[in-house]
Amino acid sequence: MRNKILLRCNCRIFAVFCRITLYLKEKKENRYMLSKDTTVGFIGTGVMGKSMAGNLMNAGYAVNVYTRTKDKAQDLIDNGAKWIDTVAELASSSEVIITMVGYPSDVEEVYYGHAGILNNAQAGSFTIDMTTSKPSLAKEIYEKAKEKKISALDAPVSGGDIGAKSGKLAIMVGGEEDAYTSLLPLFEVIGENIILQGDAGAGQYTKMANQITIASNMIGVCESIMYAKKAGLNPERVLESITTGAAASFSLSKLAPRMLQGDYAPGFYVKHFIKDMTIALESAEELGLATPGLSLSLKLYKELAESGEEDSGTQALIKLFE
Structure with a gap:
């Protein structure tokens, strides 16, 4: 019994x-479950952010938006995005908060302080900084977010205005795998080459590698075009040959034609590229690495900006060679 x-x-x-x-x-x-009922807060609706937020809306997500200049978000608002008056209110009313701002100082401003994201986001929510920023800042945000039970990822992107519009951005992610897996459906709306590179900061380190590659490549594209012209060749026809060979690159296939057309509208601003290269150079120096190609490109782009081209697209570099 x-x-x-x-x-x-x-x-x-x-x-x-x-x-x-x-x-x-x-x-x-x-x-860690994400659904189309998830509300996404988007801060920063510039050249790329506007298209990224629009793609999320088109995919069925409810999107809250905030940006310093409301007019920049007006098209999104007209199409159904909800305008939020402050960062604090957006953070408290969104399960996922995406930031796509200009400079590391802007990232600090929206994440920190009494009215910032980390002080107002709900425990259990996610933050994704898609700004190209400092790896050290990404690590710091991750640690501070973790204290508040918020999952933070750094996920800078590459592909410019074209990639943002088409939803084909390369997304370089740093942070915890669980958070990455949960947010993958969002990333798949914005981009197509999406890779978790490692722990917090790894996304930003990867983006620096990307910008270092572009820096020297842009010089090569400009020199190539000018060489073709000096040799009496048709530069458009030259591009037809070399854009599919070993020299192929985004800069050559997408930006070189803009150079030839005199189209200097920003897909990516000169001033923002200078910011990125400065961060990359400082980071390389911290790692004890010499980057002469990056240093030269930064010098040339600063010269271009000083001539009044800081708000032009990066393809305006050709002006220094003409």
Whole structure:
């Protein structure tokens, strides 16, 4: 009789244990579950941010928007985005907060302080900084967010206005794998080459590698075009040959034609490229690495900006060679 009672008790304890385990498993899964009912807050609707937010709306997500100049978000608002008056209000009313601002100082402004994201976002929410910023700042935001039970990723992008409009950006992610996996459906709306590079800061380090590559490449594209012209060749026809060979690159296939057309509208601002190269140069120096190509490109772009071209697209570099 006693053994039967003990058996029943053990069965009941085991059943309770199973229910608790199932509850905790479901709770964890729900913590990382994303759906079209998720509200996405988007801060920064410039050349690229506007298209990125628009693609999320087109995919069915409810989007809250905030930017310093409301007019820049007007098209999104007209198409159904909800305008939010402050960063604090946007953070508290969104499950996922995406930032796409200009400079590291802008990132600090929207994340920190009494009215910033980290002081107002809900525990269990996500932040994604898609600004090209300092790796050290990305690590710092991750640590401060973790203290508040907020999952923070750094996820800078590459592809310019063209990639942003088409939803084909390259997205370089740093942070925890669980958070990355949860947010992958959002990333797949914005981009197509999406890779978790490592822990917090890894996304920004990868973006620096990207910008270092572009820096020297842009000089080569300009020199190539001018060489073709000096040799009496048709530069458009030259591009037809070399854009599909070993010299192929985004800069050559997408920006070189703009150079030839005299189209200097910004897909990516000269001033923002200078910011990126400055961060990359400082980071390389911290790592004890010499980057002469990057240094030369930064020098030339600063010269271009000083001539009044800081708000032009990066393809305006050709003006220094003409």
